[in-house]
Amino acid sequence: xxxxxxxxxxxxxxxxxxxxxxxxxxxxxxxxxxxxxxxxxxxxxxxxxxxxxxxxxxxxxxxxxxxxxxxxxxxxxxxxxxxxxxxxxxxxxxxxxxxxxxxxxxxxxxxxxxxxxxxxxxxxxxxxxxxxxxxxxxxxxxxxxxxxxxxxxxxxxxxxxxxxxxxxxxxxxxxxxxxxxxxxxxxxxxxxxxxxxxxxxxxxxxxxxxxxxxxxxxxxxxxxxxxxxxxxxxxxxxxxxxxxxxxxxxxxxxxxxxxxxxxxxxxxxxxxxxxxxxxxxxxxxxxxxxxxxxxxxxxxxxxxxxxxxxxxxxxxxxxxxxxxxxxxxxxxxxxxxxxxxxxxxxxxx
Amino acid sequence: xxxxxxxxxxxxxxxxxxxxxxxxxxxxxxxxxxxxxxxxxxxxxxxxxxxxxxxxxxxxxxxxxxxxxxxxxxxxxxxxxxxxxxxxxxxxxxxxxxxxxxxxxxxxxxxxxxxxxxxxxxxxxxxxxxxxxxxxxxxxxxxxxxxxxxxxxxxxxxxxxxxxxxxxxxxxxxxxxxxxxxxxxxxxxxxxxxxxxxxxxxxxxxxxxxxxxxxxxxxxxxxxxxxxxxxxxxxxxxxxxxxxxxxxxxxxxxxxxxxxxxxxxx
Ligand SMILES: Nc1ncnc2c1ncn2[C@@H]1O[C@H](COP(=O)(O)OP(=O)(O)OP(=O)(O)O)[C@@H](O)[C@H]1O
Ligand SMILES: [Mg+2]
Numbered sequence: 001x002x003x004x005x006x007x008x009x010x011x012x013x014x015x016x017x018x019x020x021x022x023x024x025x026x027x028x029x030x031x032x033x034x035x036x037x038x039x040x041x042x043x044x045x046x047x048x049x050x051x052x053x054x055x056x057x058x059x060x061x062x063x064x065x066x067x068x069x070x071x072x073x074x075x076x077x078x079x080x081x082x083x084x085x086x087x088x089x090x091x092x093x094x095x096x097x098x099x100x101x102x103x104x105x106x107x108x109x110x111x112x113x114x115x116x117x118x119x120x121x122x123x124x125x126x127x128x129x130x131x132x133x134x135x136x137x138x139x140x141x142x143x144x145x146x147x148x149x150x151x152x153x154x155x156x157x158x159x160x161x162x163x164x165x166x167x168x169x170x171x172x173x174x175x176x177x178x179x180x181x182x183x184x185x186x187x188x189x190x191x192x193x194x195x196x197x198x199x200x201x202x203x204x205x206x207x208x209x210x211x212x213x214x215x216x217x218x219x220x221x222x223x224x225x226x227x228x229x230x231x232x233x234x235x236x237x238x239x240x241x242x243x244x245x246x247x248x249x250x251x252x253x254x255x256x257x258x259x260x261x262x263x264x265x266x267x268x269x270x271x272x273x274x275x276x277x278x279x280x281x282x283x284x285x286x287x288x289x290x291x292x293x294x295x296x297x298x299x300x301x302x303x304x305x306x307x308x309x310x311x312x313x314x315x316x317x318x319x320x321x322x323x324x325x326x327x328x329x330x331x332x333x334x335x336x337x338x339x340x341x342x343x344x345x346x347x348x349x
Numbered sequence: 350x351x352x353x354x355x356x357x358x359x360x361x362x363x364x365x366x367x368x369x370x371x372x373x374x375x376x377x378x379x380x381x382x383x384x385x386x387x388x389x390x391x392x393x394x395x396x397x398x399x400x401x402x403x404x405x406x407x408x409x410x411x412x413x414x415x416x417x418x419x420x421x422x423x424x425x426x427x428x429x430x431x432x433x434x435x436x437x438x439x440x441x442x443x444x445x446x447x448x449x450x451x452x453x454x455x456x457x458x459x460x461x462x463x464x465x466x467x468x469x470x471x472x473x474x475x476x477x478x479x480x481x482x483x484x485x486x487x488x489x490x491x492x493x494x495x496x497x498x499x500x501x502x503x504x505x506x507x508x509x510x511x512x513x514x515x516x517x518x519x520x521x522x523x524x525x526x527x528x529x530x531x532x533x534x535x536x537x538x539x540x541x542x543x544x545x546x547x548x549x550x551x552x553x554x555x556x557x558x559x560x561x562x563x564x565x566x567x568x569x570x571x572x573x574x575x576x577x578x579x580x581x582x583x584x585x586x587x588x589x590x591x592x593x594x595x596x597x598x599x600x601x602x603x604x605x606x607x608x609x610x611x612x613x614x615x
Contacts, residue, residue, distance in 0.1 A: 025611060076615045085452045087608045101608075105455045113453045117615045120450040124370045136362050137454055139355075165373070193615070 015189060015221040016059040016082065020091035023052040023077050051077040053245035054091060062219040064211070066232035066239040070343045074245040075225040076115070079193050082223070083113045096188055109138060112182030116194035119178055121166040127177050128162050131184060138185035145184075152180040155210045172203035179207065183214060189221045190214075196228050208234050229336050241342065248342060253335060260338045262308040266315060268328040269299045276301070279322055285310045290341070304337070359456060360464045367467045378469050385473030392418075392544075407548045412488040413576055414546065419481025421543040421568035424505055426474030428512035433468035435513075435520040440530035443523040446613025459517065459603050491576045500585060501575050507592040508567040512540065514595025515562065517603060524606025540564040546572075563591045 029047045030040040052074040059065045069075050080086040082093055084100030084107060093100065098107045121130045135145045153159055156176040161169055169177060179195060192211070196204045212235060214220050224235060232239055232253070239256065241249040249256060272278060276296050281287060281303065291306035305315060312330055319325065371378055396418065400411040409417075442448050442462075451458045486493065519536050522529035539557070543564040547555050558565040566588040574584040 080449070080612055083453055085449045085612055086610070104452070105457070108453050109455045111453070115449065115615055118447065118449065120453075122366060122370075124373055125366060129366060129369065133362055133366060136359060137456055 013060060014058040015061040015063070016093070016095045016223070018055060018057050018078075018082070018091075018093045020054045020056055021052055021078065021081055021088050021093055022050070022054050022090045023074075023081060023086060024089045025049045025051055050245055052081070052242075055242065055245070055247050056091075057240050057247065057250055059221055059223065061221055062215070063238065064215055064222040064224060064236040066236035067223055067225045067242075068227075068229075068232065068239055068339070069225075069242040069248075071227075072244075073242045075242065076193050078242070079113075079115075079191050079223065079225065083111060083191050084108060109185065110188045112185070112187035112190045114175075114178050114182045114190075114192050114195055116175065116192075116197040119166070119174060120181055121174070121177055123166050126163050126165055127158070127169070130166065130177070130181060134181055134184050140185055144186075148184060148186065152183060155213055156180050157206070172199050175199060175203070176207065176210075179210065186218065187220065189223070192222065192224045194225055194227070196226055196231055204228070204231070211235060229339060233335060241339070243343065256335070256338060257332065260342060262306050263304055263337055263341070264307045264312060264315075265331045266303040266305065266312075266319070266328070267331070268301055268319065268325040270301060270323050270325045271299065272323045275323055279319065281305070284318060285314075356460060359460075363464045364467060371469055381470035382473045385470060386477070389422075389473070389477050407546060409546045409548070410489070412485040413572070415481050416485040416489060416576065417546055417568050417572045418544045419478045419483075419485060420501075420572060421540070421564075422474045422478030422481070424509040424512055424567050425540060425543075426471045426476075426478055427505070427509045428516070429468055429471035429474060431467060432463050432513050432516065433471070434462050434466040435516045436530060436533060437466070438462060438520045438529075439523050439533045440528065443610065444527045444613070446615060448610060449612055452607070452610075458607065459600060463513075489576060492578065497575050497578075500581075501571065504571050504585060504588060507589045508571065510592035510596050511563060511567050511588065512537075514592060514599045515564075517599030518595065521599070521602040521606040524603075524609045527611075536562055540567070543567050543569065545569075559587075563587075563595075566591050 025048075026046045027049050028040060029045045030036045055074075055078060067075055067078070077086065081088050082095060082100060084104050087101050095107070096110055098110070100107050121127065122133065131149060134140075140148065153162070156179060158177060158180055161173050161177070166174065166177070175195060179192075182190065190211075195211075196207055199207070208231060211222060211224070215222055215235075222235075224231065226232060236253075238252050239249065240247060249259075251259075276294050279294075281292055281294065285292075285305075287305060287309060291309055293304045295302045303315075303319075307315075316328070316330070320328070396411070396414065399406065400414075404410075406414060438448070448458075451461050454461065491497070515536050516533055519529055519533040522532050526532075539562045542550065542554065542558045547558060547565040547569040550558070555565070559570075570584045571588060573579045574581050
């Protein structure tokens with residue numbers, strides 16, 4: 001299993017296996033202005049954009065995978081290839097033994113897809129009608145449909161607005177409705193591309209609980225992209241991070257912390273007027289910008305430092321020896337901090 | 350057989366949804382129909398002015414021309430009524446990446462797009478077409494035997510598919526170019542030539558509308574047989590052949606296009 005995680009080996013247990021998946025887009029490049037437009041009409045210049053660069057990973061059945069990366073990293077493009085919307089330029093992906101672009105119709109019956117920025121609901125009709133149509137499209141039998149709707153109603157609390165036209169729904173309501181639509185046919189795999197985008201804390205929480213619940217009850221395999229790391233922390237044990245189309249990390253959150261989490265945070269309070277200058281950590285320990293940051297706010301000071309260069313004990317004894325402090329503590333950096341650093345580094349590792 | 354049953358069921362459900370949607374926007378629908386009738390009336394006025402000057406047009410009497418005019422509106426109206434969504438493919442759906450949703454559903458994408466929407470405004474064309482055909486028939490001294498009427502009715506599905514086929518091929522261009530609405534429009538405009546007997550045009554135009562963008566096959570040629578009993582093999586056979594060729598080409602190009610579809614960033 002450990003091997004699969006890193007996408008090296010393959011096993012039959014994997015629900016999803018992705019092998020050197022690549023997607024290139026052609027972009028027409030135009031010189032600016034009318035002149036450029038006319039020129040490109042007669043002699044179009046195209047440029048290759050590599051959106052996804054030979055990515056491999058695997059997901060086990062029943063797993064929730066957090067798929068993260070900065071804007072433009074290629075997350076949505078990967079999801080679109082996995083769901084059969086885009087044809088890969090090269091490489092392959094297999095989901096539950098099937099190739100998404102071959103035999104698309106039987107494949108999509110086994111998956112549910114939500115793109116947070118789009119909707120698949122019938123815009124002008126009451127929400128209920130959408131489910132009625134999807135029932136027929138996915139050939140869900142009457143009794144299963146009734147049970148399923150009752151279940152989804154309960155988990156996603158659709159009752160308040162199921163009779164309203166879709167165009168009148170708020171973003172949060174629409175997102176819940178879309179997630180319900182993707183689950184109507186009890187898919188084995190659920191692809192969620194930014195399902196919490198633009199939602200308030202309560203609705204986010206509601207949606208996370210629903211995903212957790214469905215994953216727990218039905219062993220649905222989930223791939224989730226998001227920019228809200230709280231989604232990941234609550235839902236998935238494992239993350240795959242990509243940047244500029246390449247994979248930069250694949251492993252559990254604990255592994256991420258162990259690997260990149262040498263960053264610690266030291267908090268203390270001091271009456272000393274200019275603690276920052278007095279302490280001068282950067283000169284004392286020769287720490288670069290990436291490995292050290294100090295924030296002072298009134299009496300309290302927060303120092304972020306790389307503990308693989310300066311051990312925590314050295315940091316503590318130096319600080320305590322230099323100034324008088326009241327109340328001191330050391331914390332692991334949170335995952336946001338780690339990710340911020342990783343996104344900044346780009347695809348070097 | 351099971352597939353056909355399922356397709357019909359899905360079609361019926363989409364239709365029902367469309368009628369419900371229409372009821373939400375009644376006003377718009379009524380304005381659409383009124384607009385159409387105004388356009389058609391001005392066209393008929395034009396015919397009436399011409400025939401006030403000349404008794405026949407290249408050997409065609411006024412009622413024969415009215416028959417051809419009316420017959421051309423029927424397949425056009427049926428296609429417009431059922432398969433109008435192809436315009437949205439050409440103008441918006443692909444360019445905005447909204448085509449994604451069709452690809453994630455277990456239904457043939459072309460079928461889904463075709464049956465998803467209906468265009469009620471098309472009833473104007475259809476009613477007008479049927480009315481003109483019915484009005485002109487009693488004034489035309491053809492042998493109205495059973496066979497000719499049956500031929501006319503049997504031809505309608507085929508000549509409708511000539512419209513649908515041309516629209517499918519041109520709409521599919523959007524998979525590569527992102528937007529092909531104006532390409533559809535350009536080709537669709539040729540159907541205006543079908544309203545009048547092809548004999549009135551010069552050779553070049555005649556050849557184009559017979560063999561290349563074959564809208565003359567949608568009314569003039571069938572009318573040659575229906576009204577005058579001429580050459581059934583060509584006049585009925587060609588439209589049937591053309592509809593099969595165009596629809597097959599449309600389906601092939603469409604499915605090629607799916608592989609080229611690039612969605613839109615999100
Ligand atoms: N249809 C397209 N045509 C051309 N280029 C595209 C297309 N879709 C995406 N791209 C390019 O591919 C790259 C990856 O885009 P993608 O939408 O997959 O990013 P993402 O990781 O989902 O970003 P975000 O977090 O902003 O949603 C970007 O550089 C984008 O410009
Ligand atoms: Mg995205």
